[in-house]
Amino acid sequence: MPIIEMTIRRVNLSARLHTNETYESYFKRRIAAVVSNYCEHQADECMATTLRLKKENIVLLNVNVNDDQSTTVGFVVTKSQRRSMLGDQTIMDSTKVKYILSAQLASLSRVLGGVRIERVETAMLRREGIGASRDNTRLIIILSIVAIFLSVTYIIAAVRVCRLAL
16 A cells, blocks of 8 residues: 655654644644645545545554654545545545645645654555464463463362352
8 A cells, every 4th residue: 555654853743732732633634734725726636535634534554763863654645534444445645645745845844843854755555464474372372371270270169169068
């Protein structure tokens, strides 16, 4: 699935603003406002999207803190606020969103609090195979040991109750 990756310098997404809103929520709201403003003026470019995008339409998929005081945020813009799963049919074209954000980079940087946006690009996000990378044998062994322990404990308790009853 294609996503938008934005590298921003000196940003803390968990910080709280003076309005007690997290920077992550503010980031989503501002991105949604920029894309929504574009879609209002160019309605034929944003087919099947809601008329006014909100922060719920922005889904952060990954946040990587790099070692040089920069943060890479990977996100997509969904067409509808009601989303059950993400796919190519439910998200806006990432290339188009990248061009929208790149065209307004200076104003976007300013409204995000003066942070420096180093790059905006599209990247591919791949889903890991469920059975390929995970081995559940350790989990099964631990659960088996716990089940055996609980079974023995209940058997001992049942025997003691039966002895006291007689």
